[in-house]
Amino acid sequence: MQDILSVSAYNGKAIDLQEIPQVSITQFRTTIIDAVESGCRIASLFAMFSKADKRQLYVVLASDDEDKLYILSAEVNDSYPSITVDCPQAHLFEREIAEQWAIKPVGHPWLKPVRFHQPYRDVPDIWGRGENEEILPSVMEFYHSDGEEIHEVAVGPVHAGIIEPGHFRFQCHGEDVLNLEISLGFQHRGIEQSLIGGPNKKTLHYMETLAGDTTVGHSTAYCQILESLAGCSISHYAQTVRGIALELERLANHAGDLGALAGDVGFLPTASFCGRIRGDFLNMTALICGNRFGRGLIRPGGVGFELNSEISEQLCARLRQEEKDLAVAVNLLWNTPSVMARFEKTGTISAELCGQLGLVGVVARACGIECDTRLNFPLGMFQFAHIPVSTWHTGDVFARAYVRWLEIQKSIAFILDQIKLCPQGKVKTDIASMGPNKFCVSLVEGWRGEICHIGITDSDGVLCHYKITDPSFHNWSGLAIALRDEQISDFPLCNKSFNLSYCGHDL
Amino acid sequence: MIKPLLARLQQKHRTIRFPKSAPKLPDRFCGKPVIDQAKCSIDCTVCLDLCPTAALKKENNVLTIDLGRCLFCAQCAQNCPAGAIKFSRDYRLAARTKADLVLSEHEMKLAEALDKKMKSLFGRSLKLRQVSAGGCNACEADTNVLSTVVFDLGRFGIQFVASPRHADGLLITGPVPENMLLALKKTYDAVPDPKIVIAVGACAISGGIYENHPQVRKGADKIMPVDLYIPGCPPHPLTILDGLLRLLGRIK
Numbered sequence: 001m002q003d004i005l006s007v008s009a010y011n012g013k014a015i016d017l018q019e020i021p022q023v024s025i026t027q028f029r030t031t032i033i034d035a036v037e038s039g040c041r042i043a044s045l046f047a048m049f050s051k052a053d054k055r056q057l058y059v060v061l062a063s064d065d066e067d068k069l070y071i072l073s074a075e076v077n078d079s080y081p082s083i084t085v086d087c088p089q090a091h092l093f094e095r096e097i098a099e100q101w102a103i104k105p106v107g108h109p110w111l112k113p114v115r116f117h118q119p120y121r122d123v124p125d126i127w128g129r130g131e132n133e134e135i136l137p138s139v140m141e142f143y144h145s146d147g148e149e150i151h152e153v154a155v156g157p158v159h160a161g162i163i164e165p166g167h168f169r170f171q172c173h174g175e176d177v178l179n180l181e182i183s184l185g186f187q188h189r190g191i192e193q194s195l196i197g198g199p200n201k202k203t204l205h206y207m208e209t210l211a212g213d214t215t216v217g218h219s220t221a222y223c224q225i226l227e228s229l230a231g232c233s234i235s236h237y238a239q240t241v242r243g244i245a246l247e248l249e250r251l252a253n254h255a256g257d258l259g260a261l262a263g264d265v266g267f268l269p270t271a272s273f274c275g276r277i278r279g280d281f282l283n284m285t286a287l288i289c290g291n292r293f294g295r296g297l298i299r300p301g302g303v304g305f306e307l308n309s310e311i312s313e314q315l316c317a318r319l320r321q322e323e324k325d326l327a328v329a330v331n332l333l334w335n336t337p338s339v340m341a342r343f344e345k346t347g348t349i350s351a352e353l354c355g356q357l358g359l360v361g362v363v364a365r366a367c368g369i370e371c372d373t374r375l376n377f378p379l380g381m382f383q384f385a386h387i388p389v390s391t392w393h394t395g396d397v398f399a400r401a402y403v404r405w406l407e408i409q410k411s412i413a414f415i416l417d418q419i420k421l422c423p424q425g426k427v428k429t430d431i432a433s434m435g436p437n438k439f440c441v442s443l444v445e446g447w448r449g450e451i452c453h454i455g456i457t458d459s460d461g462v463l464c465h466y467k468i469t470d471p472s473f474h475n476w477s478g479l480a481i482a483l484r485d486e487q488i489s490d491f492p493l494c495n496k497s498f499n500l501s502y503c504g505h506d507l
Numbered sequence: 508m509i510k511p512l513l514a515r516l517q518q519k520h521r522t523i524r525f526p527k528s529a530p531k532l533p534d535r536f537c538g539k540p541v542i543d544q545a546k547c548s549i550d551c552t553v554c555l556d557l558c559p560t561a562a563l564k565k566e567n568n569v570l571t572i573d574l575g576r577c578l579f580c581a582q583c584a585q586n587c588p589a590g591a592i593k594f595s596r597d598y599r600l601a602a603r604t605k606a607d608l609v610l611s612e613h614e615m616k617l618a619e620a621l622d623k624k625m626k627s628l629f630g631r632s633l634k635l636r637q638v639s640a641g642g643c644n645a646c647e648a649d650t651n652v653l654s655t656v657v658f659d660l661g662r663f664g665i666q667f668v669a670s671p672r673h674a675d676g677l678l679i680t681g682p683v684p685e686n687m688l689l690a691l692k693k694t695y696d697a698v699p700d701p702k703i704v705i706a707v708g709a710c711a712i713s714g715g716i717y718e719n720h721p722q723v724r725k726g727a728d729k730i731m732p733v734d735l736y737i738p739g740c741p742p743h744p745l746t747i748l749d750g751l752l753r754l755l756g757r758i759k
Contacts, residue, residue: 116686117722137686157690160669162637162651164644165687186686187641190722202559205578205716212643212741269511273518275655279744282652283533290535293645295740296580305535328514335510503643 005035005061008068011377014228014440017456020058020073025081028057028074033086035061035070041358041371043069043443043452045083045093047076047101048465049121055103060441060454064371069441079104082111089358092473102126112140115185115506120193138167138183145171145178153488157186164502172488180483180491182476187506195466199226199300208295211470211504216242216249216285217446218453218468218504219298224379224442225455226300229434236384237425238302240418243381245285245294245303247411250447251322252281254404254411257499258330261401264493265342273329280322287311287318302428312419323412330405343398347482347494350395359478361449361471362407363498365391366399373445382445385421387414400497436461446471448501470504522659526758529598529745536743537579537594540572542611546591554583554592560709560716574600574608574738575712601737601750605712605728608736618735620756625701629675630755632664635705636674636698640691641723642681645741646708650678652744665751671695676703676734682710682717683724695731705735705754707747712736 009015023031036042043062049055054075061070082105083090094105095114102119104126105111111126116137119125129135137157144152151172157165165186171178191206207222208215220242227234259274282292289297289305296304307315333339349359354367364371372389374382390406392399436459444451449471458464479498483491523530532538547570554563554570562576563583570591572583584592601618602608620626639647653660654667668674671694683691695704706727709715714725727733737750752758 136689157687158638158671158694162639162647162667164639164642164647165690186684186690187639187681188684188686188722189641189682189717190720194720201557202716205559205580209643209645209710209716209740212645213648215645269514272656273514275652276518276521276657279652279655279657282648286533286536288535290533290537291579292649292743293741295578325518328517332511332514501644503641 005031005070009071009441011069011441011443012224012228012379014435014438017437017439020071020439023072023074025074025076028072029081029083031072032059032061032083032090036087036089039063039065042089042093043450044454044467044469045090046467047097047103048456049101055101060452064376067376069377071439076103079106081106082108084108088356092477098126113185115188117188137185140183142169142181143171143179149173166502170488175487175489177483177486177488180480182480184476184502184505187503189507191507192466192468195463198463210468210507211501212293213253214249214446214448214451214501214504216245216294216298217444217451220246221442221444221451221453223298223300225440225453226434227431228440228442229438229455229457230432231435232301232429232431234302234429235425236423238427239380240422241303241307242298244415244418245288245297247415248281248285249294250411251408252278253447254408255281255326257496258401258404260496261493262333262339264496265339267333267336267339270329270332273325277322277326277329280318284315284318287314299428301431302426306427307422312422316416316419319412319416326408333401340398342493343401344396346397346490347486347497348396349478349482353481357477357481358474360474362400362403363449363475363478365389366403367395368393373443373450377443381418385414385418387411397493397497434461448472449475468507470501472500472505475500476505521656523657525745525748526752532596532598536596537581539595539597539600539615540577540610541593541595542570542572543591544569544611546589548589551588553586553588557582557586560718569611571609571611574610575605575736576709576715577738578709578716578740598743598745599749600739600742600746601735601753603735605736608738618750618753621754626756628701629703633755634666634668634674635676635678636671636694637667637678638691638694640679640681640687641684642708642710646680649741649744650680650707650747653748658744658748663752663757671697674698676705678705678707679711679727680707682714682726683730684722685724688724688730691730703734704731705737706733707737707742709738709740712738715740
């Protein structure tokens, strides 16, 4: 195994496609299983079809202990023995590969569609649905329990609040949830397919809207790919602005989530205070670039806007005020027994399960696992300025709330520091065209967790494959597991404590 | 008990006085675009080539911009060699028809109020069911924010409700993926008549950046009649609120 994984890659460093170790599918499978057993995570696993109908599987393994990335590839036919059987965290990746390319992972224990679309190549899909047969979302075999007192609850796709669509199927015994199965795909817009042959004038806008609440995270991951494939570096100044924007995005969403968690347990003071403060953070991003979500801010070669001294001063003053307001609003939560009674020991995930499922971001750190792209695989500003990792050990709703609060405080301190130290430099550098036959992994710690983009160029130096893995893709199965043996009435609270993206998953 | 009360005092009163006065928007905010036709040269196509959604068109030497497609990325304004396009900070953008979203000059026909009968029904109480149909969660977020203490949507009698059966209309975001078509139609059918439909954001109005994707239906009005279009990517909360209040005749 060590030999095969001898070539390590770095976040944001393009390598030649030829450098990637090619192994047999058997070796590919066992290497992944062994690596995950010894502590690696699957950051991404996908299939690529070349024009010559050659099909290739790629995996990117992340070792948070060694701070290393490993890439491996194998040629595959129409089927191969499933990895999931021995390594559960491959389950959704394998379902995705099966749905997209009609490559069957034989023995996959729950081989069901992910996004409900026709395969990308002209063959019957692996579920035997006809070519012209209409594919309806969430029409599949759900797990179900039988018994006199067992009942099933189906929720969605249209939910009760202002929220994206998804379908949740609960098997219940009285109030107790035996199993929750989550079926998504309603938001599928075909983004990855439309990136092939790019970049073009639409590409950046796809990145900004593939998960609109993570505009900065995803557009940063994409720009890092372009810059790396073109062999360009951006100014220290532009890196600073990107870092500030990423942390502002985290602040807005974490503050909003804490408010929403308060709302879900009926504690309205914090709900309304944080609702307002969230908007104020969005307005800080708008102060820099005019748009509350950071549209137009991250650009290939740097950033779209200058952070001048007037804006910096305003930003500092506002941040200091929000820090005070937020401390008052959030500390109410920890001091209110009726809130803590609902937060503690609800929706618990053990560190062991977290590792098995390959969960990332706030959810993993709330299980006590120290994984944070900003620390393990730093790129851009985070190579020079470190944000300490925030963890808590209880794995419940409280832990996920508390880790957010710890991160808020560190992000504010980081931004204030960066503004103080911000050097002069070029806002944007022209970037060259991309090199041919390259492979690049770009990781960014978005507010939900690890964002993984992979760009591959063909012999003409255009994108022939682009793979996006939003942290939600890893974490949705965590939510399903967190609900086991919980009360169904705690679902909104658990769901909010994860606050995962539907469109980022559905692409 | 005392802590929440003290916190409440510390947090202060935060509701804006809109529509009497509007808060100051950031200097870099991109609102309604303004075209100076005199400056636009006949054979220049810089902006047309740059626009990611073909929002700009030039016919009979008149340059037009379709707000229903525009992402307000301002690439056109930043790159126009003659400076013929500028984005103002005017956040008022909502219109009743798609034709009204196509601008060639300064003036824009903003949304008019509902007719007398509909206004008497909904003018003081409008319950909306929001449906995200492929929305990226930005339009959703800036709609959601209207219910915070800052905008306090409830004071206008407008409220988002949990069931289409309780609603007077739909507020739709996103380009309507095939996978959401049935759910959207069912939700629409479940709203009792008479009802209104509001399309928020470039995706819901025209399909936006996803217009030519076979996976989507190019926006809400391909499925059902739309009464109000609120452009933007995403629209600013004030743009949405202004549109809703114009529809109800609360702003003229």
